[in-house]
Amino acid sequence: MIEQDLRELEEKSIFIIREAKAKFGNVAALWSMGKDSTAMLTLARKAFLGKVPFPVIHIDNGIDFPETYAFREELAKKWKLDLIVAESEIKPEISGYSCCGANKTEALKRVMDEHGFDALIVSIRRDEHSIRAKERYVSPRDRNFKWNYKEQPAEVWNDYSSKLDSKGHLRIHPLLDWNEIDIWNYIRKNKTPINPLYYSNKGYRYRSLGCTHCTVPIKSNAKSIDAIIKELKDTSVEERSGREQDKERQYVMEKLRSLGYM
Amino acid sequence: MKIKRVTLLGHKDHGKSTLIGNLLISTGTATKDRINEARRISRSLGRQFEPAFILDSFSEEREGGLTIDTTRVQIRYKDIGFEFIDVPGHEELIKNMISGASYADFAVLIVSAKRDEGIMDQTKRHLFLAKIFGIKKIIIAVNKMDSIGYSEERFGSVAKSIGAYLEKIGIDSRDYEAIPISAYGSENLVKKSDKMKWYRGKTLLDILYEMGREKEKKPKNNFRMIIQGESDGRYFGRVVSGTAKVSDEIKILPRNDWGRIKRLYVKGKSVRKCRDGDNPAIELDEELKFNPRGMVALPRSEEFNASRRFMALIFATEPMRSESTIKFIGNQIRARIKFIDEISTTDGERKKMRGKELAPLKAASVEIILEKEIPAENFNESQELGRLLFYSGEALSGVGIIERKL
Structure with a gap:
């Protein structure tokens, strides 16, 4: 895994976050309390001199880890976040792929409609999945949240020209260029608070965090950020290997994403 | 680690995705999971192992055997990180190709050595675009050498015709290099092939490495900041050249208003100075009476004229008519285009343009007259x-570079 130059990554992300704020009327960000979206909030605080100037949305299906909820409350208070909790319902008969699609995406649709957001900052990265590697920095979704990946708008020379079609919204991806290890280097450098589930407990830690139903921990003794970084330097296992939804079928991620999943 | 961005260029089916796929495998970058997935899908489609499937990940791409949209992957080689940008080779997907290739430092042009494939119009069109994107170095990778018996003669003739074309469109012979390869057989990519002993040059990765090591020659320009917007009385933007410090006087073009820098912030921290690559927030001694989004800040003492007439080189992705809209650092401005010469993107020849429309995939030398002034500079x-982007309605219709301010 390549460790990139943090200054270059940081400056570009700041540029994209500010561009979203300057260009679109009603911006919000998704915050899962995971490492990526928390690093993104650190960037937003730098871009706007200490404050996050947009609401952050947690899509809460009620089955996140207790540590995750505690972390949410603590950081929301500390950083004075304008937190919106979008409750989604877990239907026991729906699991895995359909669960992420039906439950999380539906809850997000409701909250976007209710608040009239026209742009949504989402902290996905290219190196997470080969489908996410095909994304643009700014990417339109139609009113049904569909990602029309066969007809993506051109994106040339830092000009994010995407326009809204009525009732749709734009996804803003300021972390697209970052690698997993860059996120950790950045968190270390900036002393960004982090969900304790990322640290090893009894020989296991979470490398990628979803909800309690679909996320499994990896074997690890990494109890500090330094140890996590060291572990990543040696691994040849993919980051999302602990996420059920990616593995179930070969084109599951493509289907999920085209339906509006992050 | 610094990253060098390398775009692939070339006609469809000449082997762009295959080349990157095999680079990922032979450098040990692709995980076992990814390789096994590509293997499984190749088998389920009844094909031989297809290294391109490591990149082409939409179901349509794999089933149809083509790249639809651009993607990027990183490979570390010695102390440099290379980000390979894969792009579609199909003519109708040129806007996706541009979305990837416009970010590149270097290019690898793939051209098939097979007699029934060879240099196609799209091969040369992509090279023409490389010039518009300001790509610094180009590798001409003559591919599928295994299918023509590793003929040195055929390699020489393909490389020579491409060289002649590059010279015609004004790319210096020091800025490109040719190499014979087999992308599918991983020959001369990371390891030298023993079937082409006549080739004395380096492997593809070693040539890229050498290019990556060369120190970049950047023109020493004065302070320029593209202003993105305003928040809480501070102006934020991106410094594209030079430096500025607290108490410097800057002017905002094209308005010509000016102010003195009272405070400067970079990455959220108060600093004395900002430089090329920073995205500062600036406080002036007096707030501006207008929103400066899309304007440019530069030293007050510098003589600089914003202009509304330019000579430019343009490339059409959709039909371009005289009545057009340009986009310059985020601002849309109405423009009239006077077509002067059409430049063939297949042989580099110029001929007088009579029509009032430039067809897609064609290039031209033009005069552009804008409705209002912009603080643009010559591309070199x-x-x-x-740089200029052209729009027809809300869709990109072309890209261009300013050759001369008038």
């Missing part, structure tokens, strides 16, 4: 301020 002096 400032890439960032010398």
